[in-house]
Amino acid sequence: MNLNNLKLHQKLVPENYLKLALEAQRCKEIQMKELLEKRKLPDVGWTEELIEYLIQQLAALDNNNFEHKIGLGEREARMASSKEISIKYLRKKLIIFFQELVIRRNYGFGHGIGRSGDLLEAQPKAVGSTIVAQLTNALVLDVMRLQGIKSVKCCFIVPMATGMTLTLCLLSLKKRRPSAKYVLWSRIDQKSCFKSITTAGLTPIIIDTVKRNGQDGLFTDLGKFEENLSSTDREEILCIMSTTSCFGPRNCDDIINLAGLAAKFDVPHVVNNAYGLQSTYLTHQLEQANNAGRVDLFVQSTDKNFMVPVGGAIVAGFEESPVHAVAKAYAGRASSSQSLDVLITLLCLGKTGYQDLVNQRKLNFVYLQKQLEEFAEKHHCLVIKAKGNPISLALELKTLPADVATKLGSMLFTRGVSGTRIVTKACNKTIDGFEFADWGSHESNLDCAYLTAAVSIGLKLPEIDAFIHKLQQCWQDIEKKTNKDTWQ
């Protein structure tokens, strides 16, 4: 609606008052125009009002929201409650079923994104949903570049978990490499990453991480990778799968050299960058990996990097074709809910907002490390200095027997510390028929129990203080309750 063009009666409001008020709207119009025309993240975040206004305007462009629509034949986007649902007679009474909650919470969007053939295709019936999807993809691309992945070419959001999205990537590669069956996988003890391979019907070749002399943490076993690449029929190898963000003391995989191997042996390379977008260290690894060799696809979570509810992932690549192939592999139309949450969040933050969060995270990491080191010194533990892991820290609980370490973990959980993880020796596990020694440790030779603690984007400094405080309390409790002599 353009109030500028209306001729309002003096009785409604004097013209000169109106003129001034309308002028004050202009900056909003410019913000919207720039966003839609340039498809770049605004420098400064938008107000909630403006964000909602944009979304409502876009939703109005979907045909389920047209006033004079004839929905015959449509099987979707007819949300229960479109204001005239059903009427029943119950002793003379008319009762009308009605609810607006679903419509309201979805802003009237119902068509989802993409068309059955391709998640990136525009929907003629759903112009607003199409814009939401494409605009969000464009803004995410902008964030990626901003974060240092300067060569990234294209990306899109899929409303599936990161694990399932990796599965979809593998399946799209499989279409091009029909005889391939193996995925060379640098072990990371995170279940859904591993399951992404088995669910795709592929066979993982598991390559444990290894320790290096003089360096803390766990590293990619490049030698084993090369060995396997040499010894296996290349046609049978679907790809290398590596991981950037992970629980300490595992480091980010050496994706630069893995990319080199991928190029050398001409096999695809898929990187699991689950929560790596929030760390400029990890994003630069990706950028360099691309320069040094071959990275076909890299996948990240929307929730872990953009603080939206769980359930979405971003597929990205340094070339268009492999990314488009993934979009084309998704069978059916997908939910637009995840794109909408990301769009709202990015517009709210703006460039500076996101960068502030990223910087704050870095400072928080340094702060946690310092606090943990002080704790370690007092309590004869050790913070492992895994330099290739800028997000998660591991605290070796040298003095604690496995059962006591496990107990420490559950004490922390009961006290509201829900994000730490205790890894103990000899905890073996079988997943989809594959056996893992020392599950949780990314290797098969765990020395002693440790506790991991991650510093994610959005964590607030006081939460670190509170965590250290709880950790000290639990530790003291444990010292009191258990016979300390039996520990050592």
Place this chain on the structure above:
Amino acid sequence: MNLNNLKLHQKLVPENYLKLALEAQRCKEIQMKELLEKRKLPDVGWTEELIEYLIQQLAALDNNNFEHKIGLGEREARMASSKEISIKYLRKKLIIFFQELVIRRNYGFGHGIGRSGDLLEAQPKAVGSTIVAQLTNALVLDVMRLQGIKSVKCCFIVPMATGMTLTLCLLSLKKRRPSAKYVLWSRIDQKSCFKSITTAGLTPIIIDTVKRNGQDGLFTDLGKFEENLSSTDREEILCIMSTTSCFGPRNCDDIINLAGLAAKFDVPHVVNNAYGLQSTYLTHQLEQANNAGRVDLFVQSTDKNFMVPVGGAIVAGFEESPVHAVAKAYAGRASSSQSLDVLITLLCLGKTGYQDLVNQRKLNFVYLQKQLEEFAEKHHCLVIKAKGNPISLALELKTLPADVATKLGSMLFTRGVSGTRIVTKACNKTIDGFEFADWGSHESNLDCAYLTAAVSIGLKLPEIDAFIHKLQQCWQDIEKKTNKDTWQ
């Protein structure tokens, strides 16, 4: 909060007034108690207020909504805007990024559903999300039984398109049948159904539908199925895939006899029941198919059957194990958004509400058929009487050349009729390397162009009138503009 236990000062409100008001709350408490304890769809729909109250109570049980939570280490459910995000200094100014929109529209739910290993597992951190997911699954199961699939044993919602969910089903079967590679598929010209096979890395064996003497519409070619089952190594056949709901004049597949063949040859049978839950004819086919033979899994869309936004599907089965296997195949945690929309909608409708919608749909179908037949008589067309399709009708446009028929379709679309489909001869198509003659017609011998029109749940009677009106207008326009002599 239990206001019953409070001792309010007389100054706030007289005790006897309060007592009466509190008594009036009791029926709501009973409604909530029954729902949560019995996990059955209430007979009568709930008010919006009560639905929101339940959801808010459940959301409060997720730990991201606890007041004294320490989020250290958590990588998810930390929604941008948790009221203290970030602060920046801009010439002495403090600007706070802030938004509540994402939190509000998700009611504070952020953890998604399931755990990395299994979509059906409870999350210790997210009790509310867990209840939402499980309760919704239970209510959906109740609806299925209500609709006539009395033997259905379990089901769950996946936040993926029906097509992708079929892919997931196939992949879960593949885990059990590692050497299988073929899917015997009764042709239905709906892209994402077909892509669900190729995306899974499997090879479809396409079996065209066929005409039968003396019967209208297209039928499953049971002979070809048996032929293929006999001639192919059984280990190499992953499953039979059939479809119930479809565009006319294709009938629902003969799933009863296909189930028989599946049992006879001991191969799995997956049924694509995309929008079949809304039709008791189709649900009874499913129930009988299970009685007559083998149905391992059947999949339906949440949006098409429950009028929620696009993006979710329901996996169901007559036994627990194949369904659980699918839940375990999903790698990662999934969005709870789709479950929430379904929960709200089902609570709003209640049993009687859903059944009213189902009955109304049936009446609407009869009404459309009658209207179309009247139209056909006037304009020398023919309504194909495909008795096995209770949802979609086909109107043969015998007198129209293909290009004119196509034009009719786009005229209807421009006039707001977005759900009809025009199918014309000689429109061949290649998808993922497979060629389809007469794409859109489910067969390779299309006689003449036709128009399909579906009557879905939620369609309102006046929309049918409006459609017929527009159809007549367009027809007249076409008669005027084209030289009618050239048609016939």
Place this chain on the structure above:
Amino acid sequence: MNLNNLKLHQKLVPENYLKLALEAQRCKEIQMKELLEKRKLPDVGWTEELIEYLIQQLAALDNNNFEHKIGLGEREARMASSKEISIKYLRKKLIIFFQELVIRRNYGFGHGIGRSGDLLEAQPKAVGSTIVAQLTNALVLDVMRLQGIKSVKCCFIVPMATGMTLTLCLLSLKKRRPSAKYVLWSRIDQKSCFKSITTAGLTPIIIDTVKRNGQDGLFTDLGKFEENLSSTDREEILCIMSTTSCFGPRNCDDIINLAGLAAKFDVPHVVNNAYGLQSTYLTHQLEQANNAGRVDLFVQSTDKNFMVPVGGAIVAGFEESPVHAVAKAYAGRASSSQSLDVLITLLCLGKTGYQDLVNQRKLNFVYLQKQLEEFAEKHHCLVIKAKGNPISLALELKTLPADVATKLGSMLFTRGVSGTRIVTKACNKTIDGFEFADWGSHESNLDCAYLTAAVSIGLKLPEIDAFIHKLQQCWQDIEKKTNKDTWQ
């Protein structure tokens, strides 16, 4: 925002898709344009989406919602929570007070309506609030004319109770007639109507209603009015105050003849039309009264006629000057909350919607009358046929002693029937020093107890059935519990 003028990249959405979607918006633009330019109630009600869109657009025109506003010096419209309230340091922690609830529920409106000198004046800072107020007043005027008060000249909403608004009307008359001290008041036993006079510092001359031979119900004692007008110094009479809508068996005052007397004696005439706008019988009385004589001001409630929350009234008149004088008497700026509720409701209903409600009310009245008469016949009561009361009915409880009648009332209340009233003999009351015999009955000679039941706009037919049902139950209970012999 005018999406029409944007140049969107093909990647965002294809141009032809966008064009079609934008065309579908045009009807909304026309609806808004017509409303704002013509200031008439639309024929058909608007959708919620469109209503909210209009309100948001208007709210954006208030300067507290401008992005670059400098609020120095402003003492209002700075709502707690304007997104940066206050920050405090609590052990390194930053805690931000924040809430959006007040802003949200007021759509960002904060400036209220009017200026200190005049409720009808435009506010330069608050263009949106000004339009809301003036537009709502214009729509209400339209409804009044539609309802039959064709000669009404102007009106406005005051966010005060009807009683307080009558006080304000009296005070504004007092400014013009400084030596006046009496109000000639046709007795109606509704407390706030009477208090409107005493609160204004004026002295009521109470004229009881009277019975007429051969006619049911209570009537205005025109004789007494004329007597008082003749015998009192005209300068000392501030005005006549009459009432239209009231509890039966009191009839609407004979405002036509009162208007005649007012004209004849040249004294102002104020009509309390509290819930009379919903009845075309009462509105026509008003119209005729104006034709026949003098009506200076008439006041009605917003909640009782437009089904919005309690707290607003409408001052209206057949000439501008007395109405404007009332607007100028209000000291200060007033809340815009009531105008907003009325605006939303009227836009939602539209002309036809409001008229449907009005017609339905009439039918409901006839239905209740019939039901009550059936009840009366069975139980030896009598429905009083007060032809001049089209809203409220009285059921004489001839057979019930006062205490039993009172008990019946409280039994009904406990069973959820909260709107009926039991009037019994000998219930005297003193208000502000004035004594009323048989308070509740509008006269001083009540014969026997009765029960009143009103049929207001918005009442639903099934509520009448439920009421009759409860009445029967209570009656039976009473018959059982009390010794019936003692009654008669």
Place this chain on the structure above:
Amino acid sequence: MNLNNLKLHQKLVPENYLKLALEAQRCKEIQMKELLEKRKLPDVGWTEELIEYLIQQLAALDNNNFEHKIGLGEREARMASSKEISIKYLRKKLIIFFQELVIRRNYGFGHGIGRSGDLLEAQPKAVGSTIVAQLTNALVLDVMRLQGIKSVKCCFIVPMATGMTLTLCLLSLKKRRPSAKYVLWSRIDQKSCFKSITTAGLTPIIIDTVKRNGQDGLFTDLGKFEENLSSTDREEILCIMSTTSCFGPRNCDDIINLAGLAAKFDVPHVVNNAYGLQSTYLTHQLEQANNAGRVDLFVQSTDKNFMVPVGGAIVAGFEESPVHAVAKAYAGRASSSQSLDVLITLLCLGKTGYQDLVNQRKLNFVYLQKQLEEFAEKHHCLVIKAKGNPISLALELKTLPADVATKLGSMLFTRGVSGTRIVTKACNKTIDGFEFADWGSHESNLDCAYLTAAVSIGLKLPEIDAFIHKLQQCWQDIEKKTNKDTWQ
């Protein structure tokens, strides 16, 4: 709903998970219990979620929100849209009018507050509304004491402007002093304060403020007050009316000595404390005035002190009876909208939140004074040091002719500075028949033009910087455009 008492099936969620989640709810229950039982402002502000939860629970106690209510006879709280409004037939079509907006934004509250006789009475039908009103009054009382008015005895919110509320106070005094007609009024040039007297039908005796030797600003002319009190028949004096908060350079009235005079001459004393609650200097004046003499009633605005939308005021007193008399004077039931906004805001802020805002305001005042003094030094103006005005500052524009000063004001307004005020000489005005020389200046001997700037609660520091910046820009513009020589 008490989830604690439910027996949930293991399938819904494991018992131990649920137990932990329920324990986390306990602190919320305690917060609610304390609030309702103690009726004191919580120390720390509540979350939005908890506030909304409380409000929803209370709203459910009003009978219009009961599920099984029979509304027959009710004339209010039947909000248009109660989900079954009206149905009409339009060519076979059923169209249902429906809207939830009004209900939603009022949280379902419709009954208003008070009963026709008394704003402080409980409503049996509206237990929730009653609690909202009484609880809010209790919290406001708590804030008043917190702010230093330790002896305040009771208070309540009226949904009227401060001016109209003063009128109501005067009218309630008039009931007790029927022969009184004069109000002794210490002149303050704020229109609605003056109109509060004339609207009440009373005659103001205007006592100009005066300058004092050696002290900056304008002071109460105590001599003139005593003179008038001595010379007028005491019965004819309704009350003294004084003002605390005002535009500089007028100081707060000397209410301590006025209270002394009121006691000495035994006349009531009403204090207009419009925005004085935010300043502890002014609240201490009130407390001391009560100790030193007589203060019957003092009135303040809700919007100006609590940052809610315009439209409410608080009547308070050091004894119950005069306050209750005001509550009883309001004719009819009043809107609960203002109470609700105040309740939400106070709960959001908590004690510490409100005090932080109060402290911040003080610091902002000092900051503005310093900035203005710097500006004044540069530009040959003068900041008037009115020590009795802690909120508003006056900058004497000695060098500017009246028309140029006026122009400066409008330039500032156009640039978004909407809260400053320019006062110039010889601007006389007649209000309701009373003439004011130099209107705006509170006196009749204005020396030269000045600009006032107030520092209200909620103002943010950067707004002061921005104001100074704009002021400098405008000043420079003026210097350029006007011939400076002609000024001096």
